[in-house]
Amino acid sequence: MHDQQKEERRQDILTTVWQLFQTTSYETVTIAGVAEAAGLAKGTIFLYFKTKEALFLALLEQQLGSWFASIDAGLLALEGTGDILKITTLLCEQLASRPGLTRLLAILHTILERNIHLDEAIRFKYLLKEHFEQTGHLLERCLPFLKSGQGAHALLQCDALVIGFWHLSDTAPVVQQAFQQPELHLFEIHFVTELSIAMQALLYGLEKSAQLPSQP
Amino acid sequence: MHDQQKEERRQDILTTVWQLFQTTSYETVTIAGVAEAAGLAKGTIFLYFKTKEALFLALLEQQLGSWFASIDAGLLALEGTGDILKITTLLCEQLASRPGLTRLLAILHTILERNIHLDEAIRFKYLLKEHFEQTGHLLERCLPFLKSGQGAHALLQCDALVIGFWHLSDTAPVVQQAFQQPELHLFEIHFVTELSIAMQALLYGLEKSAQLPSQP
Amino acid sequence: MHDQQKEERRQDILTTVWQLFQTTSYETVTIAGVAEAAGLAKGTIFLYFKTKEALFLALLEQQLGSWFASIDAGLLALEGTGDILKITTLLCEQLASRPGLTRLLAILHTILERNIHLDEAIRFKYLLKEHFEQTGHLLERCLPFLKSGQGAHALLQCDALVIGFWHLSDTAPVVQQAFQQPELHLFEIHFVTELSIAMQALLYGLEKSAQLPSQP
Amino acid sequence: MHDQQKEERRQDILTTVWQLFQTTSYETVTIAGVAEAAGLAKGTIFLYFKTKEALFLALLEQQLGSWFASIDAGLLALEGTGDILKITTLLCEQLASRPGLTRLLAILHTILERNIHLDEAIRFKYLLKEHFEQTGHLLERCLPFLKSGQGAHALLQCDALVIGFWHLSDTAPVVQQAFQQPELHLFEIHFVTELSIAMQALLYGLEKSAQLPSQP
DNA sequence: AATGAATGAGGATTCATTCAT
DNA sequence: TATGAATGAATCCTCATTCAT
Numbered sequence: 001m002h003d004q005q006k007e008e009r010r011q012d013i014l015t016t017v018w019q020l021f022q023t024t025s026y027e028t029v030t031i032a033g034v035a036e037a038a039g040l041a042k043g044t045i046f047l048y049f050k051t052k053e054a055l056f057l058a059l060l061e062q063q064l065g066s067w068f069a070s071i072d073a074g075l076l077a078l079e080g081t082g083d084i085l086k087i088t089t090l091l092c093e094q095l096a097s098r099p100g101l102t103r104l105l106a107i108l109h110t111i112l113e114r115n116i117h118l119d120e121a122i123r124f125k126y127l128l129k130e131h132f133e134q135t136g137h138l139l140e141r142c143l144p145f146l147k148s149g150q151g152a153h154a155l156l157q158c159d160a161l162v163i164g165f166w167h168l169s170d171t172a173p174v175v176q177q178a179f180q181q182p183e184l185h186l187f188e189i190h191f192v193t194e195l196s197i198a199m200q201a202l203l204y205g206l207e208k209s210a211q212l213p214s215q216p
Numbered sequence: 217m218h219d220q221q222k223e224e225r226r227q228d229i230l231t232t233v234w235q236l237f238q239t240t241s242y243e244t245v246t247i248a249g250v251a252e253a254a255g256l257a258k259g260t261i262f263l264y265f266k267t268k269e270a271l272f273l274a275l276l277e278q279q280l281g282s283w284f285a286s287i288d289a290g291l292l293a294l295e296g297t298g299d300i301l302k303i304t305t306l307l308c309e310q311l312a313s314r315p316g317l318t319r320l321l322a323i324l325h326t327i328l329e330r331n332i333h334l335d336e337a338i339r340f341k342y343l344l345k346e347h348f349e350q351t352g353h354l355l356e357r358c359l360p361f362l363k364s365g366q367g368a369h370a371l372l373q374c375d376a377l378v379i380g381f382w383h384l385s386d387t388a389p390v391v392q393q394a395f396q397q398p399e400l401h402l403f404e405i406h407f408v409t410e411l412s413i414a415m416q417a418l419l420y421g422l423e424k425s426a427q428l429p430s431q432p
Numbered sequence: 433m434h435d436q437q438k439e440e441r442r443q444d445i446l447t448t449v450w451q452l453f454q455t456t457s458y459e460t461v462t463i464a465g466v467a468e469a470a471g472l473a474k475g476t477i478f479l480y481f482k483t484k485e486a487l488f489l490a491l492l493e494q495q496l497g498s499w500f501a502s503i504d505a506g507l508l509a510l511e512g513t514g515d516i517l518k519i520t521t522l523l524c525e526q527l528a529s530r531p532g533l534t535r536l537l538a539i540l541h542t543i544l545e546r547n548i549h550l551d552e553a554i555r556f557k558y559l560l561k562e563h564f565e566q567t568g569h570l571l572e573r574c575l576p577f578l579k580s581g582q583g584a585h586a587l588l589q590c591d592a593l594v595i596g597f598w599h600l601s602d603t604a605p606v607v608q609q610a611f612q613q614p615e616l617h618l619f620e621i622h623f624v625t626e627l628s629i630a631m632q633a634l635l636y637g638l639e640k641s642a643q644l645p646s647q648p
Numbered sequence: 649m650h651d652q653q654k655e656e657r658r659q660d661i662l663t664t665v666w667q668l669f670q671t672t673s674y675e676t677v678t679i680a681g682v683a684e685a686a687g688l689a690k691g692t693i694f695l696y697f698k699t700k701e702a703l704f705l706a707l708l709e710q711q712l713g714s715w716f717a718s719i720d721a722g723l724l725a726l727e728g729t730g731d732i733l734k735i736t737t738l739l740c741e742q743l744a745s746r747p748g749l750t751r752l753l754a755i756l757h758t759i760l761e762r763n764i765h766l767d768e769a770i771r772f773k774y775l776l777k778e779h780f781e782q783t784g785h786l787l788e789r790c791l792p793f794l795k796s797g798q799g800a801h802a803l804l805q806c807d808a809l810v811i812g813f814w815h816l817s818d819t820a821p822v823v824q825q826a827f828q829q830p831e832l833h834l835f836e837i838h839f840v841t842e843l844s845i846a847m848q849a850l851l852y853g854l855e856k857s858a859q860l861p862s863q864p
Numbered sequence: 865a866a867t868g869a870a871t872g873a874g875g876a877t878t879c880a881t882t883c884a885t
Numbered sequence: 886t887a888t889g890a891a892t893g894a895a896t897c898c899t900c901a902t903t904c905a906t
Contacts, residue, residue, distance in 0.1 A: 043871055157413075198418060201417075203421065247881085259881090259882080597812075618780070619776070874898105879894105885888085
């Protein structure tokens with residue numbers, strides 16, 4: 001079996017998992033279910049992914065790759081504009097079109113990274129670093145107030161916003177019911193909307209901070 | 217047994233849980249452990265708290281109450297100053313001095329709210345609303361650019377930042393090891409530091425946004 | 433529920449396991465099977481025994497208790513006789529009438545003791561020590577050549593013989609088939625017979641050794 | 649590929665397994681590990697050995713061959729002496745210098761013989777028979793009280809002792825900890841020491857038994 | 865002869881929660 | 886009001902072995 005075939009099978013598994021994950025939660029997706037849906041034996045799954053977490057991490061890598069690619073393309077077109085609104089819209093819309101990605105990001109630190117091997121952790125973090133730095137670089141060329149290295153850092157701050165607002169917006173069923181009470185609509189968060197607002201404000205604020213003389 | 221005695225026992229349980237939670241994780245704290253530490257039977261715990269999640273939610277309520285009280289006091293002293301830096305420092309330092317609070321906030325939406333009853337959800341959300349609106353009000357008086365109602369909303373945005381940065385900073389052991397690799401220190405997040413920076417930028421940005429003519 | 437009832441249920445479980453163990457192997461006995469046969473939930477079994485190994489260890493304790501009791505009674509009747517043959521016969525026949533005991537002894541060190549908690553290990557070893565010393569004492573009074581403490585030691589040597597000969601006699605099915613070959617009957621070991629012969633020789637030898645002046 | 653080459657490769661595999669087995673347990677040695685260490689594919693291992701058990705059985709054959717050779721040489725020098733102490737010392741020291749051999753003997757009947765094919769079982773048992781009879785013969789010439797055929801039988805009894813004392817001395821980690829308790833040192837068995845004592849006694853006893861008029 | 869991808873069986877264990885007493 | 890015995894769901898992963906190439 002050639003490497004190409006192996007890669008194809010790996011992709012098959014990832015595609016299967018991705019489909020299952022769309023309609024259910026991480027917990028609901030079981031290896032047994034994945035194997036059955038993929039027409040493989042349980043053990044075969046583990047031949048391609050050491051743990052369930054590593055499997056979903058690979059999924060995240062793909063989605064992240066896709067997202068960063070879109071962002072990079074978009075940022076190139078915005079080079080030098082300094083248009084925070086357009087940049088925010090770009091980031092958020094590309095995220096909104098990948099609902100699964102956000103859910104994966106939201107469980108990355110609490111679940112996915114909790115049961116992987118060191119080598120996987122290192123590889124993933126380096127990959128992430130590459131993305132952050134490359135896209136951060138592009139971001140710096142769009143937003144001149146960002147100095148070298150601050151682009152990646154800004155992306156990290158956006159990541160925090162994504163995770164945070166996802167948690168706020170992805171409410172449990174009981175909480176949904178509670179929201180039927182009057183005056184509680186305050187907490188009904190529309191993810192993309194709120195994320196956009198906050199991200200925009202954050203970038204404006206970074207611009208302002210850059211203009212200030214010093215920060216201890 | 218008088219209501220007072222019941223309340224005392226309820227407090228005893230909460231105090232016990234709080235102590236256990238300080239040194240371990242939510243998962244590690246078991247009802248059996250709580251019962252033993254409190255000198256009660258397992259079943260008794262459930263007489264005071266319907267579920268484990270409700271128990272921790274009560275804990276969160278207390279800590280939140282304490283935090284909001286401090287914030288309120290602090291904001292009163294900053295009324296009208298518009299000093300974003302001081303406000304940010306206030307919010308973050310009061311959070312930094314309550315490590316358990318942050319950890320509870322980080323699991324509020326993914327765990328605590330997932331297994332409580334409707335009445336508890338409603339009560340908690342109303343309580344939260346009260347806090348958000350009262351403190352939001354005070355915030356509005358400190359930051360004149362915040363219109364009525366925007367104070368609570370700003371606090372919500374801060375909440376998102378807290379959750380997000382906690383996830384980014386609370387890394388799994390393997391990831392900690394991975395960080396020993398060169399050039400990965402980018403991801404080593406010091407919670408309070410990063411939270412402060414982002415929160416400050418966010419508030420600056422909200423100020424800037426308020427000055428802009430319109431927002432679609 | 434009184435302690436007595438708890439003890440009864442504990443006994444029920446042990447009895448159930450004992451019955452299952454009679455007709456199958458340790459591996460074949462599953463907790464699920466035990467629970468079903470006992471009309472209990474799986475979790476309930478673990479309420480009475482921390483691990484599967486601890487469950488079988490309790491079984492062994494009972495059987496050992498019974499065996500030692502019979503031996504003690506028998507040895508009392510042989511006090512001062514120095515009749516090695518009768519003693520050997522006593523030990524072996526009491527063992528032969530408890531087939532399960534031998535099987536448990538044979539897996540004690542390789543399986544049972546491998547997954548128990550320290551407190552259980554300590555308790556079991558002290559229990560064993562008690563038995564060895566008490567019965568060893570009686571043995572010393574039957575066999576005058578045994579000095580103080582040597583009785584327990586002799587029992588330990590017998591234990592080794594029991595384990596060893598059980599392994600030699602409890603042959604795998606394939607090996608059974610192999611024994612249909614001519615001239616291989618050498619290896620067809622009848623457990624009790626061979627154990628008796630060796631144990632008798634061992635005791636004779638200990639007597640002889642005692643008469644020798646010194647052993648480095 | 650010539651038979652000679654095949655035999656060489658077979659030896660390579662055995663050598664590799666032997667090295668791995670020295671530092672770990674039977675369970676820890678995996679076919680995958682053996683294949684990797686030997687620079688072969690997993691499937692290749694099974695071309696030379698039908699099962700994992702057959703592989704270790706071959707190992708045991710080699711070690712046994714080596715041990716019996718040493719014993720034979722030693723017994724020749726002791727011919728006619730009737731010196732039980734020297735014989736015991738010979739047997740035990742040659743065993744002590746081959747720690748892996750004892751470990752293999754201890755799992756021979758419970759593991760190795762459980763998953764081999766009939767032809768292998770037959771071959772192994774015949775091989776064993778050869779050894780037992782040849783060395784048994786030599787033993788008979790050292791110990792005149794042993795009648796024809798009793799030498800092999802005595803070796804079988806020694807085998808039982810080896811297995812039994814190995815189990816008693818090879819204690820689980822928890823049990824090791826338990827032995828830190830006072831008064832439990834009774835169970836801390838030094839394998840070679842105890843084996844020597846018991847084997848010597850056994851042989852003395854066989855001598856004594858031979859002098860007795862009759863045995864039922 | 866060598867490969868290595870695929871297989872798939874197999875089971876203990878925890879712990880929040882309930883409810884009879 | 887307090888107890889604590891009983892419940893039972895829920896699933897990952899290893900690794901010897903096979904067999905098509």
